[in-house]
Amino acid sequence: MTFRVGLLGHGTVGAAFHELLDERAPAIEAAVGQRPEVTGVLTRSRGDFDDIVARSDLVVELIGGVEPARDYILRAIEAGRHVVTANKAVLSQHGEEIYDAARRARVQLRFEAAVGGVVPVIRVIHETLAAAHVERVHGIVNGTTNFILSEMTRTGASYEDALAEAQALGYAEADPTEDVSGRDAAAKMAIIARLAFGAPIQLDDVPYEGIERLTSDDIAYAKELGLSLKLIGTAERLDGGISVRVYPAFLYGAHPLASVVGSFNAVTIESTAITEITLSGPGAGGPQTASAVLGDVISAMIPPPTLPAPAVSEPLATDVVSAFYLHLEVADRPGVLAQIAEILGLQEVSVKSVVQRGMGDDARLEMVLHPVLESRFKAAVDLIARLEFMRSEPRFVRVIEEIFEETP
Amino acid sequence: MTFRVGLLGHGTVGAAFHELLDERAPAIEAAVGQRPEVTGVLTRSRGDFDDIVARSDLVVELIGGVEPARDYILRAIEAGRHVVTANKAVLSQHGEEIYDAARRARVQLRFEAAVGGVVPVIRVIHETLAAAHVERVHGIVNGTTNFILSEMTRTGASYEDALAEAQALGYAEADPTEDVSGRDAAAKMAIIARLAFGAPIQLDDVPYEGIERLTSDDIAYAKELGLSLKLIGTAERLDGGISVRVYPAFLYGAHPLASVVGSFNAVTIESTAITEITLSGPGAGGPQTASAVLGDVISAMIPPPTLPAPAVSEPLATDVVSAFYLHLEVADRPGVLAQIAEILGLQEVSVKSVVQRGMGDDARLEMVLHPVLESRFKAAVDLIARLEFMRSEPRFVRVIEEIFEETP
Numbered sequence: 033m034t035f036r037v038g039l040l041g042h043g044t045v046g047a048a049f050h051e052l053l054d055e056r057a058p059a060i061e062a063a064v065g066q067r068p069e070v071t072g073v074l075t076r077s078r079g080d081f082d083d084i085v086a087r088s089d090l091v092v093e094l095i096g097g098v099e100p101a102r103d104y105i106l107r108a109i110e111a112g113r114h115v116v117t118a119n120k121a122v123l124s125q126h127g128e129e130i131y132d133a134a135r136r137a138r139v140q141l142r143f144e145a146a147v148g149g150v151v152p153v154i155r156v157i158h159e160t161l162a163a164a165h166v167e168r169v170h171g172i173v174n175g176t177t178n179f180i181l182s183e184m185t186r187t188g189a190s191y192e193d194a195l196a197e198a199q200a201l202g203y204a205e206a207d208p209t210e211d212v213s214g215r216d217a218a219a220k221m222a223i224i225a226r227l228a229f230g231a232p233i234q235l236d237d238v239p240y241e242g243i244e245r246l247t248s249d250d251i252a253y254a255k256e257l258g259l260s261l262k263l264i265g266t267a268e269r270l271d272g273g274i275s276v277r278v279y280p281a282f283l284y285g286a287h288p289l290a291s292v293v294g295s296f297n298a299v300t301i302e303s304t305a306i307t308e309i310t311l312s313g314p315g316a317g318g319p320q321t322a323s324a325v326l327g328d329v330i331s332a333m334i335p336p337p338t339l340p341a342p343a344v345s346e347p348l349a350t351d352v353v354s355a356f357y358l359h360l361e362v363a364d365r366p367g368v369l370a371q372i373a374e375i376l377g378l379q380e381v382s383v384k385s386v387v388q389r390g391m392g393d394d395a396r397l398e399m400v401l402h403p404v405l406e407s408r409f410k411a412a413v414d415l416i417a418r419l420e421f422m423r424s425e426p427r428f429v430r431v432i433e434e435i436f437e438e439t440p
Numbered sequence: 441m442t443f444r445v446g447l448l449g450h451g452t453v454g455a456a457f458h459e460l461l462d463e464r465a466p467a468i469e470a471a472v473g474q475r476p477e478v479t480g481v482l483t484r485s486r487g488d489f490d491d492i493v494a495r496s497d498l499v500v501e502l503i504g505g506v507e508p509a510r511d512y513i514l515r516a517i518e519a520g521r522h523v524v525t526a527n528k529a530v531l532s533q534h535g536e537e538i539y540d541a542a543r544r545a546r547v548q549l550r551f552e553a554a555v556g557g558v559v560p561v562i563r564v565i566h567e568t569l570a571a572a573h574v575e576r577v578h579g580i581v582n583g584t585t586n587f588i589l590s591e592m593t594r595t596g597a598s599y600e601d602a603l604a605e606a607q608a609l610g611y612a613e614a615d616p617t618e619d620v621s622g623r624d625a626a627a628k629m630a631i632i633a634r635l636a637f638g639a640p641i642q643l644d645d646v647p648y649e650g651i652e653r654l655t656s657d658d659i660a661y662a663k664e665l666g667l668s669l670k671l672i673g674t675a676e677r678l679d680g681g682i683s684v685r686v687y688p689a690f691l692y693g694a695h696p697l698a699s700v701v702g703s704f705n706a707v708t709i710e711s712t713a714i715t716e717i718t719l720s721g722p723g724a725g726g727p728q729t730a731s732a733v734l735g736d737v738i739s740a741m742i743p744p745p746t747l748p749a750p751a752v753s754e755p756l757a758t759d760v761v762s763a764f765y766l767h768l769e770v771a772d773r774p775g776v777l778a779q780i781a782e783i784l785g786l787q788e789v790s791v792k793s794v795v796q797r798g799m800g801d802d803a804r805l806e807m808v809l810h811p812v813l814e815s816r817f818k819a820a821v822d823l824i825a826r827l828e829f830m831r832s833e834p835r836f837v838r839v840i841e842e843i844f845e846e847t848p
Contacts, residue, residue, distance in 0.1 A: 150714045156560055164731055172607040288720060291699035305731040306558045315719040323572055
């Protein structure tokens with residue numbers, strides 16, 4: 033028996049998927065009882081959408097971008113076809129509309145390839161969800177930025193040089209904005225948070241900071257403290273609601289994400305019942321994405337539908353608690369540290385460690401601060417920035433602590 | 441609607457499972473449409489097996505050990521009940537009989553909790569399998585031994601002291617043989633290999649070496665080379681068949697398992713299509729195992745059955761290729777290294793690095809050798825051991841290299 037697959041898009045991923053499906057079809061038939069076959073392909077120059085839908089049981093959307101992908105996905109669903117997509121843009125911006133349509137039409141919608149490269153984040157969150165209450169997901173979900181930060185750490189290269197190297201190796205695009213700004217990671221975290229918490233979170237709800245302004249100096253100082261720098265996406269339940277955000281952060285060495293280097297992706301899922309699970313693997317390339325898409329196709333061949341439940345509105349948190357690394361350049365004279373400490377203390381920011389280094393008439397203070405409401409920390413930094421002995425703008429990076437100590 | 445769960449065993453894990461199920465029942469009902477409820481409990485002192493089976497849709501077996509667990513599982517299956525078990529002993533020794541029975545009765549059999557603690561190894565291998573050909577699984581699947589080795593590495597403690605500490609902290613049992621001998625890991629690797637390769641591998645097919653004879657000296661020397669020591673289970677396809685084995689090994693720092701410390705478990709699944717996925721999380725404790733069991737129960741509430749396909753016989757490999765760390769204590773005089781090098785060369789063992797350290801009249805050679813057939817390496821070591829200038833038995837540990845370089 034044939035399971036008919038309509039394929040929208042035939043670029044790098046589409047072609048790799050088509051080839052992989054043909055290669056694995058006999059093994060899949062042996063395992064599942066149906067033989068998947070691509071019965072139609074739509075590209076800019078060939079194929080007719082309605083005709084492809086009519087001759088398929090499932091539609092794979094690999095066009096990318098919002099339109100016409102959104103329109104095609106909705107029309108395929110309304111025609112009663114299962115849909116597999118790798119499209120993070122459309123899901124992070126029009127997810128509710130698409131999930132609702134799939135739920136009404138009782139078709140399957142699967143999107144493992146939209147998030148996390150090879151790492152089966154969506155499956156594991158979906159399956160973990162029913163048995164355990166997910167409290168937090170931390171993710172390195174953009175391979176380009178992780179490669180750049182790894183190179184800056186490893187070689188001491190500047191951001192610009194590491195970016196140029198990533199571009200030369202094909203890890204970064206000619207216009208790297210989507211990746212280095214944190215926007216790509218924000219879209220992925222919106223999809224993850226929607227699934228983990230059931231709240232209708234979209235890309236617009238996710239504040240993001242990128243890696244463009246990080247310097248190799250910051251990395252070098254932090255390395256001495258045993259910290260490593262990553263672009264982290266966080267989705268967590270807080271007392272005040274749900275928070276989803278993307279930001280550069282220093283991780284302590286024992287954090288499971290600290291050792292994830294190069295263009296790898298990784299996600300840590302935390303829950304009281306399971307404590308934590310970490311998943312890691314190479315970020316998306318053509319063959320890896322194709323493999324994730326095929327995995328979704330095979331799952332869709334086996335009923336029943338697994339869909340996100342209808343969304344429940346939950347408030348978004350307006351303030352979150354973070355630990356910080358704070359770097360200040362100040363005139364080297366008595367009383368400076370005392371004034372800074374007083375301002376921090378008034379805002380209830382408590383100091384975990386401080387290193388002072390002389391630089392001629394000036395001095396550099398490198399502080400690690402205990403977790404505090406970000407609004408309070410930023411109020412303190414604003415006050416510190418106005419002190420007359422400051423020699424440059426304060427610089428800060430969030431710090432993520434170990435989930436568990438290495439030993440009890 | 442109620443989904444009736446019969447519970448066999450009510451020790452630490454059984455009680456934790458019962459409590460977790462009661463707590464999560466409303467959320468599960470909302471997600472799946474049925475409310476799970478424990479409708480009968482069998483312990484040594486209360487409950488009747490036949491009565492419990494009659495009043496359940498699914499039986500959870502948490503008794504452990506081979507009998508009567510095997511008998512209960514088979515009878516529950518024959519009565520048409522789904523079965524969830526955390527029992528690695530029975531699956532690694534009587535797996536085929538149980539899988540066959542479940543396939544014939546068309547019931548679900550799930551056993552995530554038998555392997556890998558919190559880490560969803562079974563699910564991911566099962567789902568990865570259809571889309572990708574699994575070539576190798578490396579696992580740290582015993583938390584006790586990983587804790588002991590981590591402590592020896594971190595503090596320089598002897599094996600005996602680290603074991604005593606693990607016992608004091610509840611990470612090792614009073615009789616630690618099952619864990620430290622590698623037998624527990626071998627049982628888990630047998631289950632993983634059965635699933636990954638479809639071959640009827642059992643515990644008896646898995647050679648295992650433990651950690652009892654490792655010294656903190658070995659660890660210290662290797663640390664200088666950037667290597668870390670783990671008890672590794674390997675299941676892989678080789679040209680000559682399938683090899684499944686458990687052994688202590690040094691890992692290079694960039695290997696994804698190298699950073700797994702403490703009582704954590706982790707598994708790396710390698711495949712051409714997916715390159716690799718690493719999963720890590722805390723090893724099994726009562727609450728974590730209970731959570732894995734509940735996850736299986738929820739999955740079983742949603743048809744269709746997911747079962748290992750019928751086993752296909754494949755040959756077991758008789759010889760495998762490994763890299764080695766070799767430690768020799770010799771008389772410090774001319775010609776010694778040349779004789780050793782000649783023996784290695786005759787067996788086609790090639791040297792990657794060698795460090796010689798003087799110790800009075802004696803010297804210590806620490807060598808890292810390139811991958812070679814183990815039979816050849818052992819032949820060389822047997823010859824070296826007989827050389828008259830040897831001051832002690834040669835010591836060796838396998839070495840696992842990075843899967844990927846940090847940067848291309």
